[in-house]
Amino acid sequence: MSPATKHALTLYLHPFSTYSRRVRIALLEKNLEVDEIEVDMAARAHRKEPYLTLNPYGRVPTLVDGDLVLYESTAILDYIEARFPEPSLVPADIKQRALVDMHMKLCDLQFTRPGGVVIFSKRFIPEAKWRLDEMAKARGEVEKHFKILERQLEGQAFLAGDSYTLADVCYVPFLEFMALFEVEPPPNVKAWSDRLLARPTSIATKPAH
Numbered sequence: 001m002s003p004a005t006k007h008a009l010t011l012y013l014h015p016f017s018t019y020s021r022r023v024r025i026a027l028l029e030k031n032l033e034v035d036e037i038e039v040d041m042a043a044r045a046h047r048k049e050p051y052l053t054l055n056p057y058g059r060v061p062t063l064v065d066g067d068l069v070l071y072e073s074t075a076i077l078d079y080i081e082a083r084f085p086e087p088s089l090v091p092a093d094i095k096q097r098a099l100v101d102m103h104m105k106l107c108d109l110q111f112t113r114p115g116g117v118v119i120f121s122k123r124f125i126p127e128a129k130w131r132l133d134e135m136a137k138a139r140g141e142v143e144k145h146f147k148i149l150e151r152q153l154e155g156q157a158f159l160a161g162d163s164y165t166l167a168d169v170c171y172v173p174f175l176e177f178m179a180l181f182e183v184e185p186p187p188n189v190k191a192w193s194d195r196l197l198a199r200p201t202s203i204a205t206k207p208a209h
């Protein structure tokens, strides 16, 4: 691959953050380099000034491009796509593009919310403090979501059809922790997840923890 093109954008992130990883994956897929600033979340820097002035919700990622300050990973992905359209991570066909939007939204509504309960607990909270009832409920929701995805992935390699899109990007950081869910993924979901995690941009951004 040719050297990445450097742009004067700044991405505030944390290396263990699933939502930050979405943005890093999209940038790598487009062979773009931006300035990255690690927010010291262990020291709660995300909940203090000056970070709160940048992002009043106190979360990562945040992208700064000149006078534009953007938070919410899916909004950031859409902006990167509009600003750097090649190579494209959205289909040209408007119906397929609509499916990408739908899957990006459903990923956050139906999957990362319950999935995050399990992932966050098992990665960052001592087992003695796990809320087992909440985790069991979340696991059930993940299982239900996988059943729906299983049908949608029938006969296609990626969520919105035959090409890798922003919808797939949204899932990668969470599929990385498939083993933590203790949910057996159905075959199409398993093959899709393996396909996504084998991409060079997934491997290059895999968190150490």
Ligand SMILES: N[C@@H](CCC(=O)N[C@@H](CS)C(=O)NCC(=O)O)C(=O)O
Pocket (backbone or CB within 6 Å): 016, 017, 018, 019, 020, 046, 058, 059, 060, 061, 071, 072, 073, 074
């Ligand atoms: N909906 C947000 C979620 C971002 C988010 O929850 N980020 C986590 C790290 S993965 C965070 O900053 N958590 C800190 C907190 O909520 O205090 C997005 O898509 O960007």
